[in-house]
Each structure stands twice: as structure tokens, then as C-alpha cells.
Amino acid sequence: MLIYATPITWDLLKETDQRILANFVRVCNILVCRIVSINGLKEAHTHLLALVKEIEREYGPKKIFPNLHLCLHLCECSLDYRLLYVFWCFSTERMNGLLGLFHNSHRNIEQELMKIVQYNALLDKLTSHADQDLRLQESLEILKLRDFVRSLSIYDKYTDEDYKAFRLLSTTIEEGAAFGFEAFPGSFLGLLNENVSLPKNVLLLLTEFYCNTYGQNFTALSNIHNALEGSIPVLPQVSRFSRLRIGTEIFGSTLSSRHAKSAKILARFILSDDTTDTYIGQIQFFFKHNIDLKESLKMHYLAFIRWYKPSENRKTRFYFTIDDNVDSCNIKLWKDEFFEMGRDCIIPIHNILCQFVSGNFKVGQRNPKNYTAIIPINRKYHI
Template sequence: MWKTFILIFAIPITWSFLGEIDQKILAYFVCACKVLTSRALQKSELDKAFTKLLEMNKLIEKKYRQEKISPNLHLCLHICECAFDYEPLSSFWCFSFERMNGILGSYKNSKRNIETELIKIMIENSFLDYFLTNCDDNILNTTLDIIKPRKSAGSLAALDDFTSDEYQNFLRLSLIEDESAYGTERFSRLLMKLCKETCLPNYILDLLVEFYDSLYEENFVPIYSITVPNNDIVVNYKIIQYGRLKIRADIYGSVQAARHEKSSYILARFVQEDGSIDIYSGQVQFYFEHTIYLKNS
């Protein structure tokens, strides 16, 4: 938008309001911008742009005195040099902080403890760059063995030694209606305080019943709908409510835990009937622990 204004509209709109020296200042600036914003540059054109910017600075100093020569006016004299070194301005960031934001934004992170994770990534990268540039091959190979990623822990460790054939065999077994390919283990998590015992409202209880129906393929009914004894599994109101959930080293917050509210924002995936997946953003209100008694338990 600024480029369009400077190159097309600046001179026709402002020309009649400017004095002779200011008209020359604007003309030099527009001429230099026209050269520097083009996608194909030649050294002769860069020299021409540098001359225009230099003359512009001289006129500003002549009319408005030296104290009006700001750091940006001085730095603009180095733009041509940058374009000569790094190609047209459209192919790289002109401001260092914008370039750094682009680099940091390309790093993968959990979207929770972003600052800490980015610092760790930069430290690891600088550590690797040092060894790649300052060590011979023998020392480098030994060093890379030391700093290579550690093996997974818990249930994830079982995947480290799997081959592609073993994965395929497991997938085949999972399609057989036999319990030999299935198993369970305790969920590695810790529900953290704030906690209290409370009751779910009816509309949430209905959603919980629908979830249990889909998960266990049994008949569940909310407790408020029971009028006569039956064989359905009753889902009661009572829950233990928590403010935070810890899974390994990560802590997930909620609205109920003000200090961890930053990590309460999530993207939830919902599988539709046609198999497509829709993603919705939301905020965790709280975590809860609920107990039901199945028929075979």
C-alpha cells in the first residue's frame, strides 16, 4: 500500500503543496523507490538509486539542518549495498526484527510454553553449528552420538524398535475380531488442583451419556431419566472437578486455573459422519473425573 502511494500518488497529490527543495527531495525519493522495489536489478540502476538517496539527504540537511538527519535517513544509504549483496528487496526482509520473527515462526512448538521452547531450540542450534564448523569428522561423529535424541519412555518406547513389517502385522491383527491384539495400560496423567466435588448440569450429562454410548457400545441413561428399574447403565451427576491436567512434562490449563489460563486454548478435532475432520477453536473450562460402573466390572 505504501509502495503504491509513493510510486503513483505521492507526486500528483503533494506536488503543489511543496516548495522547490521539497519537490526535489520527493522526486529523488520516488525515483530511488522505483528502482529498489523492482524485482530485477542491475548494478547501474543501484548506483543511480544510491545517487538519488544521497542527493536527497544533502537537500534535507541543507534545508532542515543536520539534526534532522535521522538514523533511518543514514541507513537508507546502505539499502543499495544490501540489495547488491542479497538480491532485490522483495526477496528478503529489510528489518532485522521482521526477519527474526519469520525465523522464530518457522520453528515447531507446542503453542504453550513458546518462549522457553524457542530459547532451547536456539541454544541447541548454536551448539550444533559450533561443532559442525569447529570439529573434525571423528570428534563430530562422537559428539553427535552423545547429543542424539534419547529413546522414548513408557508405552512410546515400544515403537522405537518396530520395523515397517511389524507395523503392518499389527494393523492386520487389529482388523481381526480377536482380543489377542489389544491391551490396556494406565493413562500417564495427573489431574491437578484446584479441585472440588460438584454435579454436572443436565445438558452436559446428556453429552456424557452420548459419549459413553459411542465408546462402550452399551446402553447408558442419565440418572434424572430413571423412573423404573431397568438393565441400562446409569450415569450419575457427581464429578470431581480439576483446574489443570499434567501429561508427562506438559501442563494443560483451564479457565478455573487463572495462572495457567494461557495454556487453556485448544483446537478440537471432530470426525463427521462422512469421515471428514472439522477443527474448532475453544477454551477448556475445567477437567473432571467421573466414575461409572459397567455391567462386567
């Protein structure tokens, strides 16, 4: 529903149904997230109320079934019992899946599962009392069943506060964007080159990135003799990677054909008139780079990205909107062409907003034009 419903059905629906769909998708986009702000809950309730009113106005009071009434209490429930992510039935279904992986005779399943639970509980108890006897502890560990590995296990390493702090760096750029050396809840994957020199044109962009970020004079090492006095040299050697893991998400790059689809990302920028806008791009590669800032040596975690061009006019770009409200729908239309390379092609990985799914979309009947429809994917946080 979040990804495909709007672009596939939009031109098939009348205006009222477009309003209903847009409100429903927006609500789902907010409420299924792991972390949502209070303002996000208020926005979700506003869209739910508009959704129910549209249905009642178009299809009559008889179509207001109990579920439509109950959905108006979802946000109130979230404030009382935490978010839907915590108490919905998906965790129960997941537990059923885990229990189903245990071997059984398919005859007396309940009794066999209880025996397995008791067996594991007994081993846990014995293991906890075997701290002083390492041999006994090792023997008992061999008998224990192996834990089932799931991607959610990565969350054990980081708290929600870690994710929140990291998330703020990409959403609140007006208050101060990341420099690139800040900690992040993840790691680089797919090491391609341990100590490789950047191409000359990319090195110049990296030098410009440091100048804009720190407000000091930097220069490429090859130009150090012609640089201003006190300029900080930028070495061309970097460690280059093909993938980045943040929590359970994997961000790919064009250097890894297997992960090319996950190389499409969004990032927020401050424009020349001090307003903010979101742009879409394709990650070319990730890299780590050390810079000597005189007071200390800092490691920076960066990404080299090519940015796509937006559509010609505002109306086409925000094709899936209600009453020209750009916040009513999160899908936008873009060209399948890159901007020329510039300083903005290098950004800290902390500034990556999220990934997106793209699809081809035609506008017009007589002379249809092809665009790329962009649907953002939440990062467990309400965007």
C-alpha cells in the first residue's frame, strides 16, 4: 500500500477516492514506524479524521463500519500503550514462526513444544550456575539449541537513542548538519580498496567539501606549494567500500551490482534562499578519509553521490497531491538524468535521509512524457 497503491491506481480513481487513498497511505506511513513524534501522531489523527469524513460524504453513513470508528482511537491508543509497532499482532505471528521451526511429530505439538521450553530453561539454569566451572559451561553450551538468526538481532547493539541522535543529523540540517566524523549505529561493508587514491576531479570536490564544512582553507596535497599560507593538505588516499549498514538497513552503491537497487537515496539540502528541499541520488561508493585538523586527526565517513534532476515545473513534480498541498502525498516525479558533478556530490553518510523505490510513470495522453516516480521508504522513523 505504501509503495505501489498510489502510482498504480491514481489515474484510475475519481477525485474523492484519490483523497481517501492519499489520506490512508499517509496514515500508514506514519503509524507503522518504530519511532514517531507527538506531532506525527497528531498529523495521523488529522488524516484519519479526513479519511472517515470523505468516506461518509461520498458513500453515506452506512459505510462507516466499526473498524473506521476504531481507527480514530489509534493515536490515543499509541499515547496510552506506546506505538502500534510494540503491541500489534506481528510479533505474535513472528513467535509462531519461530516455534514452528522446532522439530516435532505433528501429532502432540503443544506437549512437545512445552518439553522443548522446559529443556532450554533447565539448560539456562545449569549454565547460570556453572560460571565457576568453565568445562561444564562449555559442555552445556554445546547442548543448547542455536538461536535463530534474524535481521532484528542487529538492534541489540544500539538503543533507540542512538538511532534518534543519528536521525536528527539528516532531518534537522537547518540547526547544523553533520561534519562526517560523528559516530553512527552501523558499519561499512564490502571493502574494495584499503588505500586507494581518489581520481583528481573527486579529490578537488573533497577539498571543496572540507572548505565549506569547516570554513578553513584546504588544498589537495599536489597543490600545497601554490596554496594559501596555513592551508591544510588533503591526502588523496581513502578506504573505499561498496555498502553501508545502518541498523538493519543496507545501503548499496553502483560498485556492487547485487545491491544497486539499494543505492537510491534521498538527502535534504539548504538552498541559496535558506529554504530546504529534498533531492534524490544514486550512491557511487562509500569511503573513509582522514584529515589532519592540526588539533587532531579525524576520520570522516562519506559517500560519493550523483544527483538526479527534478521535473520541469512544480505541478508535474507534485503530481500526486491533493489541493496543491505538497505534504498530502510523498510521491514525486523526477527526470532520469544526473546533474553535473559538483561539491554536493560528497556528503557525510549521516545526511542520508532514506532510500526510495522508483518506477516509470507517464504524464499526458497526446504527447506523454516519461518520468521516474519516487516513493520514499521509512527508516523505522516517521519522515
